Amino acid sequence: MRAVFGVRWGRLWLVLVCLSVSPVQRVAAFGDATAVEIVSLDVGNGIKGARNVAERLAWEVRKRSSVEPILEPGRARLDKASLFRSPFVYWRGSDEFPPLSQQAIEGLRKYIHRGGFILIDDATAGGEGFDRAVRRELLRAFPALPLQPISSDHTIYRSFYLLRNPVGRVQGPAFLEGITYGDRIAIVYSRHDLGGAFQRDALGAWSQAVVPGGEPQRERAIRLGVNLVLYALCTDYKDDQVHAPFIMRRRGAGR
């Protein structure tokens, strides 16, 4: 019974610690409509897990950076106007899914064209069903814009934390993939079960073990998640920082 209580107390402490380090809950001053929201994409399955990841990612971003995402984000469908509630959509899946409706494909194109960002997260550890379906649908929506590996020197790896390579719950490939739309990466596809490293159970404990790197790998996965949110919000801002001194010198003082 003590052991049982011990476990329960342990979990309770964890929750209390988390609460103590969480930033002061600031109510979005102008309401949720203009706040940063990591919306989960409902493509028919896996939405429950996606919402949990989106909440945890929002929480990590709020705790670690000045961004103040909504902590209880909503969900959206590609074929509904709800897709446009936020320019950041998190699409998590593990199973193959049937072809999207034409309306959903049109919604996907319009969403990206108008400035939206999608993080696609393959929750399997190397499974093929979801991967095959994702590639098929992205090819339908953007036949001229293939998924391509994202270089390790891309802004995504230095939008907040300095990272070298992508990791998630699993080691996965040594690169992320992405679709570049205009001068920004509009869709990022991770095959590392990034969200799996974020998930916690109802009492706040990590839901899944991270392999092979354990907790240091989990931290790196969380940092990658934060970087992806910051990239969606700032795009190549960090390149500006590099260029700023040069611009200053080139233009010279004036007026």
Place this chain on the structure above:
Amino acid sequence: MSDWQWQLGILGGDTTAWVLGLALLAFWFVELRSIRGESDPKRRVTLAALGGLGILAVYLLALQVTLVRETFEEVAGGTGIVLDNSRSMTLAGASGPRSDAVRALIREWQEDDRVNPVVYLFGSSTRGTLWNDLAETYEPVDDETRIRDALSYVLEKGADQELGSLVVITDGADASFRAEALGLDSAAPAIHAVVVGGDDPLDDQAIVSLHADPTAYVGVPAIIRAEVRSVGDLRRSELRVQLWHESRLEEETVAVLDETGRGTVAFEVTPKRPGRSLYRLLIPEASNDEVPQNNDRAALLRVGRERLRALLVAGRPGWDVRFLRDFLKRDGSVDLVSFFILRAAADLTAAPTNELALIPFPTDELFREHLGSFDVVIFQNFDYAPYEMQTYLPRIRDYVQRGGSFVMIGGDRSFAEGRYAGTAIEEILPVTLGAPGVLKGSYRAEVSKQLARHPIVALGPDPALTRKTWKALPALHGANIVSAVKPEARVLLHHPRARLRGGAPLPVLVVGEAGRGRVAAMTTDASWRWRFAADDTTVGSDEYELFWDRMIRWLTRDPLLEPARISTDRERYGVGAELAVSGRLRDESYRPLKKARVALHYQPAVDDVGDAVVDTDQDGQLQITLRAPGEPGAYEVVASVEGKEVAREVFIVEESGDELADLEAMPGQLQAVAEQTGGRVFLGTQDVPALAELASTSRRAAGLVSKEPLSSPWFIFLTVLLLGVTWVLRRRWGRR
């Protein structure tokens, strides 16, 4: 039309002639067929020939051929004098000023009272004047020589006055004049030319024309190109050209001249500061240069930045920040420096600094060292207090008041929420802040009725369509509550329902001026929703970009977005030349200033030229001709309404201007005109005969002369004879 031409009198014209001709030809073939049986070849040929000639004669009779010719007659015509009134006529040659020679010639002509010519003066324009006191009143002052315009005008007038001859008195210094451009025909009067100074070759080095990019950019090389020429004895001298800037000799070069004595020199200049920059090109004066005035000319460069420089500071990343930054980054005309606060003091990054891609906020570098280099500063949901920026706020205020621009965009860290009340920033904002407060909920911002033409919100071609467009835009969400709108500020967008304490609508976008700078307060952080909308039927993305593009351009005083603009017809004038000013004036709400009294004056002030006054028309347009200042230099013409300046335009006054730049007499084209019209050319005034000796008849149409040679009785008799002989011979030789 001097030769005979024929016409057909037959009813139905060419068609009938063709039909009848074919019918008669067929009849002749029938006749030939009927004599096929004639055994005697001589008889057969005789009958065929006589028949053919008879039919031809009938055909010619039926055609009723008429010969027509237009005739002219010479009638006694008037004489016109077309006298050059441009400043180049004041130049002195070996025998004195050209204008003195002209006066002497006129006096000589006036002694002979047999001729009383009509007189036209020409230069910038052509107008009539009186003959009797011409010698006394002739004072050439015009700043242009337009021979073609003058002759076209006088020839058109002369058609009514039945002018028999025209005498053009000019120095011929109009390089653009071409004889063929006049389109002279045989009815033109005889045009004589007296080329004053044509017998006295000029010794002159000159900058004929000057070309510079109208707009240059700081740090970007611009080219000033000058066409130079050297005539007379000075052709043998070296032609040196100097570039001066701010009383400093920058560069000197020697022009390479072609066989006509002309050449081009080019100087590369790199402006260092924005604003207006005056450059002078100078040919050092030779002792025998007869026209030193045209050795010194000026070019005015309007120096801007190649690209606008914008500083965007955001209190934290958000969608409003992301969309605005993306827009500004895409805009090729903007150099964007942006700083976002990515991490606040309370944030727990769980990483040492060397694992973070963060740099300290370079407040001192931005707001002390480089602030003046920005064209616009944007505070987007940014609160200054956590970054110890109190000392920089007065600097930002001063920067704006000296001519910079500033916009604050809403959010929970802006306006009173950002604790700007009572700071130097509130001094420049177009609103007063009061206590912190925000308004939640969605709404569609409405355009203020009186300001629907303001370029920032004028999304449609007229106010009605603008209001309709704004109603169709995706809704906004939330707004900062401000205390009041400052008296001189203008509310462009307001909340449809919420009110300020005084009852006025809650402003969403307010613009105004602070010192010499411009400011805007946008109390919402949701304009990105115009760009990111689900509904295809609502307008949005284009309007978002148009709105922010206009906002930045208005703040940085893009001339195209100014409510009132005036312009001069040229950039350079000679001293005292005619200077045409036109423009369109609108009030600060961008409504036309109808029937407004506009005062125009020069800056720097000119003693001998007072204020000119002109009224605008129904559309706010104005047009007036002024006299350019008498001293060379760079000037501005300033337009004021009710004592308040509304627009200004810069121009240059030169000692020479274009009129004195290229003075070489060019009698060649006048010679061509004289040859075409039967006139004569005189180089100089020495050998010009009395006015009465120059032809004064005019040629006019005297009507048409016609004759019908085939309708004469002889031809009819011949026809009848042919037909009769044919008939008799046919009967005698046994034919019908």
